[in-house]
Amino acid sequence: MGEEKIINPFQAAEMFVNMYYPDCNGALLAGSVVRGEATDTSDLDIIVFDSKMDSSYRESSIKFGWHIELFVHNLDSYKSFFISDCERARPSLPRMVSEGFVLKDDGIISSIKNEACLLLENGPEEWSSDIIRIKRYFITDTLDDFIGSEQRAEEIFIAGTLAEMVSEFVLRTNKNWIGTSKWIYRSLKEYDKEFAKRFVDAFDCYYQTGEKHKVIQIVDSVLEPHGGRLFEGFLLGKKNNK
Template sequence: MSKPNPTKAAHQFVEKYFPDCQGALLAGSTVRGEYTATSDLDIVIFDTSISQSYRESRFEFGWPVEVFVHNLTSYRQFFESDKQRARPSMPRMIAEAITLKDTEVIQKIQEEAQQLLDDGPEEWTADIIETKRYFITDALDDFIGSSVRAEELFIANSLAELISEFVLRTNRRWIGASKWIVRSLKHYDEEFTERFVEAFDTFYRTGDKHEVIKLADDVLKPFGGRLFEGFSLGKSK
C-alpha cells in the first residue's frame, strides 16, 4: 500500500499540531524526490510560543514524522553547532525545504541557512591536518597488519570515515555521517567518490586491501604522506 502524498500529509500535520506557528517547512528525501518505503517526513516548525527547541517522532497521516520545533532564534544555536562540527544537517534541511506555512519569516531563515552552506566550514589549521594524518596512518597500519577478518572490517569502517573527512575538510567542504559520507564526497568530486567506493567495496567483497591502501597514501601524499615519527600531541613546548 502506497503512502499518502507527502506534501498533503505534512500540511495536515502542521494544521493539526501547530496551527498557530509562524512558519513550517517540509525537508528531507521527500523534497529531493529520493524517498523510499522507509522514508519519513522531516518537518521544521518555527513558533514564537516555544521557549526551547525540541525534536519529536510520531506516526501521523500514513507517515512516520520527524518534527523539529524552534522559535525564531533557537535554530541559530544548531546552525553554529553544525558549523563547528562541519556537518550542516539543520542548515541543509532548511535551505532545501519547501514552505508549508509562512508569515514572512521563512525567507530570511532560509537565506541564513544558504549563506552558511555557501561559506563552507572553517579551514583546518596545520596542526589539525598533522593530527589527522597521524590518525589515518595509525588506522592504516592496523589495517595492513591485521589478519583477523572481524577486526579488519571495523578498522576499514574507521579508515573510510577518516579518509572521507580528510579529503573534504582539507578542501573546505562539508562532511557527513552514514549515507551522507558518500553524498558529501559526490558533492565534492564524483570521480574520487567512485574510486573511494570501489576501493572499499573491493575489500569488503574480496578481502583485497591494495586499493584502500593506495587510496589512503594518495590522499596523504600532498600533505607529506604517512605520519608517525616525531608526532606529538599534548606535550608542553
C-alpha cells in the same frame, strides 16, 4: 509503511502542520521526499518555527501513514543549532532549511532560508596545519593496523573506521562539509563524483574480496598532498621539563 502510505507526502505534511501547529510562524518539509529520493522507508522531516515556544525540541510520531521527524524551534533557537552544526562541519539543520519546501509562512521563512544558504555557501572553517598533522598521524596509525591485521573480523571494523577518517580528511582539507552514515557518500559525491566512485570502489573491493591494495592506494593518495603518512617525529602534548 506499506499500504498505509496513501497520502501524498506534501499533503500529509500540510495536514500535520495545520492540525498540530496551526498558529506557528512558519513550517518547512525537508529530506528525501523534497529531493525526489524517497524510498519505502523514508520519513517526513518537518521543521516548525513558532515564536511562542520557550525552547527547541525534536519529536517522532506516525501520522497520516507517514513516519514524521519533527524539529520545533522558536525564532532564536535555530541560530544556535546553525552555529553548532557548522562548528562540527555537519550542517544538518541549515541543509534542511535551505532545501525545505514551504508549508506555511507568515513572512519569516525567506530570511531564515537566506541565513542557511549563506552558511552552506561559505563552507566549514578551514583546518589548521596542526589539526591536519594530528589527523595524518591517526589515519596512518589506523592504516598500519589495517595493513598488518590478519584477523578478518578485526579488519572489517578497522576498514569502517578508516573510511570515516579518510572521508573526513579529504572533505575538510578541501573546505567541504562532512556527513555521517549515508551522508558520507553524499558529501563525497558533492565534492568530487569521480573521487567518490573510486573511494567506494576501493572499500567495496576490500569487503568483497579481502584485497587491501586499493584501499591503501586511495588513503595514500589523500595523504600525499599534505606530506603523506606520519609517524616519525609526531608529538602531541609534550611539555618542556625544566
